[in-house]
Amino acid sequence: MDRMLVNGVPAEQISVLDRGFAYGDGLFESVRFIGEEAPLWSRHMQRLAEGCRRLRIPLPDVSQLWAEAIEVSRHLAHSVVRITVTRGVGERGYASLPRPRPTRVLAAFAPPVVVSESLDQGLALRMCELRLAEQPRLAGIKHLNRLEQVLARAEWSDPAIAEGILRDGQGRVISATMANLFARIDGQLLTPAVDRCGVAGVARAEVLATCPQARVGEITLEALLCASEVFLSSSVRGILPVRSLGERTFQVGSLTRTLQRHWRNLGFWMEQAG
Amino acid sequence: MDRMLVNGVPAEQISVLDRGFAYGDGLFESVRFIGEEAPLWSRHMQRLAEGCRRLRIPLPDVSQLWAEAIEVSRHLAHSVVRITVTRGVGERGYASLPRPRPTRVLAAFAPPVVVSESLDQGLALRMCELRLAEQPRLAGIKHLNRLEQVLARAEWSDPAIAEGILRDGQGRVISATMANLFARIDGQLLTPAVDRCGVAGVARAEVLATCPQARVGEITLEALLCASEVFLSSSVRGILPVRSLGERTFQVGSLTRTLQRHWRNLGFWMEQAG
Numbered sequence: 357m358d359r360m361l362v363n364g365v366p367a368e369q370i371s372v373l374d375r376g377f378a379y380g381d382g383l384f385e386s387v388r389f390i391g392e393e394a395p396l397w398s399r400h401m402q403r404l405a406e407g408c409r410r411l412r413i414p415l416p417d418v419s420q421l422w423a424e425a426i427e428v429s430r431h432l433a434h435s436v437v438r439i440t441v442t443r444g445v446g447e448r449g450y451a452s453l454p455r456p457r458p459t460r461v462l463a464a465f466a467p468p469v470v471v472s473e474s475l476d477q478g479l480a481l482r483m484c485e486l487r488l489a490e491q492p493r494l495a496g497i498k499h500l501n502r503l504e505q506v507l508a509r510a511e512w513s514d515p516a517i518a519e520g521i522l523r524d525g526q527g528r529v530i531s532a533t534m535a536n537l538f539a540r541i542d543g544q545l546l547t548p549a550v551d552r553c554g555v556a557g558v559a560r561a562e563v564l565a566t567c568p569q570a571r572v573g574e575i576t577l578e579a580l581l582c583a584s585e586v587f588l589s590s591s592v593r594g595i596l597p598v599r600s601l602g603e604r605t606f607q608v609g610s611l612t613r614t615l616q617r618h619w620r621n622l623g624f625w626m627e628q629a630g
Numbered sequence: 631m632d633r634m635l636v637n638g639v640p641a642e643q644i645s646v647l648d649r650g651f652a653y654g655d656g657l658f659e660s661v662r663f664i665g666e667e668a669p670l671w672s673r674h675m676q677r678l679a680e681g682c683r684r685l686r687i688p689l690p691d692v693s694q695l696w697a698e699a700i701e702v703s704r705h706l707a708h709s710v711v712r713i714t715v716t717r718g719v720g721e722r723g724y725a726s727l728p729r730p731r732p733t734r735v736l737a738a739f740a741p742p743v744v745v746s747e748s749l750d751q752g753l754a755l756r757m758c759e760l761r762l763a764e765q766p767r768l769a770g771i772k773h774l775n776r777l778e779q780v781l782a783r784a785e786w787s788d789p790a791i792a793e794g795i796l797r798d799g800q801g802r803v804i805s806a807t808m809a810n811l812f813a814r815i816d817g818q819l820l821t822p823a824v825d826r827c828g829v830a831g832v833a834r835a836e837v838l839a840t841c842p843q844a845r846v847g848e849i850t851l852e853a854l855l856c857a858s859e860v861f862l863s864s865s866v867r868g869i870l871p872v873r874s875l876g877e878r879t880f881q882v883g884s885l886t887r888t889l890q891r892h893w894r895n896l897g898f899w900m901e902q903a904g
Binding site: 360362367368369370371372373374375376377378379380381384386411412436438440443448449450451452454461463465468486489490491493494499500501502503504505506507508509510513525533534553 | 634636641642643644645646647648649650651652653654655658660685686710712714717722723724725726728735737739742760763764765767768773774775776777778779780781782783784787799807808827
């Protein structure tokens with residue numbers, strides 16, 4: 357029952373000299389599987405390809421990644437397969453080898469428990485103090501440099517708070533720590549741009565492709581607090597209504613329900629704990 | 631001849647589930663040893679302690695780190711010991727365990743070759759295109775999120791260019807990719823602040839402690855090009871004069887020579903390749 361493969365071989369360890377460990381020099385994807393189905397697989401592979409292109413890491417063979425994802429997850433009815441791709445083992449120093457040999461790690465986990473209540477009535481959120489730094493060269497892709505998210509998530513320990521909202525240095529709302537954010541403001545469904553900071557979530561891409569009326573645009577905190585409907589999108593957890601942000605409460609809206617139905621039609625059953 | 635220890639045990643691998651690999655959730659120090667001497671050891675430990683405090687990672691026992699550093703480097707007359715401290719093995723997700731058990735990795739390497747010509751006549755530098763993002767929560771400490779440096783170092787492959795100069799989003803000069811920068815401008819020795827981006831190098835700290843006339847202050851590109859003397863400071867490579875930056879050439883100055891003598895007095899002999 358091997359739930360981990362390193363470069364195709366059952367293993368639970370990687371070299372201390374791997375640049376993923378030395379510098380966070382790599383990318384990852386967390387892919388939700390229901391049995392042997394991963395409805396957002398092609399979007400994950402699109403983002404991974406874009407990340408590899410931007411970091412100049414050779415893209416692994418996608419059909420091989422699929423075969424290995426099936427192998428590590430086959431004993432789980434529900435799973436999250438984390439795919440990590442790094443620039444590989446390197447010498448000390450930031451300079452890359454002329455022909456890097458990427459490391460690929462596939463590991464299957466039981467998915468996080470998403471209770472029906474969260475999907476029905478929504479999540480309680482807080483505002484994070486940490487402001488995301490603006491780095492266009494790294495924005496959008498799912499790279500391994502995640503200390504900002506670690507620090508933001510460490511701001512609270514109350515289990516009643518499910519997520520925190522992150523802003524950039526100018527106070528613009530960008531996302532949650534582990535999910536993208538959508539808000540219906542003056543009738544318009546908006547999600548923040550992720551070209552200066554933040555991650556271009558695959559669930560966000562699915563929402564944008566599904567809702568022709570959705571638009572990428574700036575959301576100030578003031579605008580968010582005036583939204584008629586707010587939800588988070590996550591490839592692992594689905595479409596999550598937002599019930600409150602600090603003192604402000606929201607009603608679960610019709611777009612949220614429509615997208616939750618779309619998620620079920622894709623084949624996702626998020627309430628299952630795996 | 632074990633040149634690597636993971637949590638005190640000879641090993642060359644770490645868990646795939648280590649948060650250092652998953653998120654770059656940790657810190658490192660690259661300590662130059664000459665035999666069993668590491669003249670800047672206490673400054674490295676000060677910075678590591680500050681990094682652990684800021685990331686809320688328990689600081690490993692410093693005397694144990696010293697014993698392990700000696701153990702991994704004892705077969706090398708000259709070495710660089712990389713000490714990596716991570717938040718340890720964790721579950722999937724950014725949230726930390728309530729009581730993390732840090733991972734510590736010590737690995738000894740032959741130091742980079744610093745040819746006498748570099749120390750005598752100086753290095754050729756270029757300006758990097760990449761701009762450092764401003765993140766005060768991570769600035770100064772030597773964390774494992776180093777993709778900016780990897781991308782900046784990938785901008786050139788000409789071996790005649792030794793280093794690249796990094797600026798922030800507002801065009802202020804911050805550092806080189808692997809070293810801090812000092813410039814004598816209008817008679818004043820300056821080094822950029824590292825409270826919004828950049829790393830507070832231990833060699834930089836040694837220079838600031840040694841030169842009472844040195845000051846932390848803003849350096850624009852225009853000011854740098856007017857400097858009478860420019861050098862880089864690196865705990866691994868020492869005090870490196872800058873001979874040119876693009877088309878602009880510099881003379882090696884008297885402060886550079888004084889600091890190189892100070893480095894020798896500390897016990898460093900950088901020309902040795904180990």
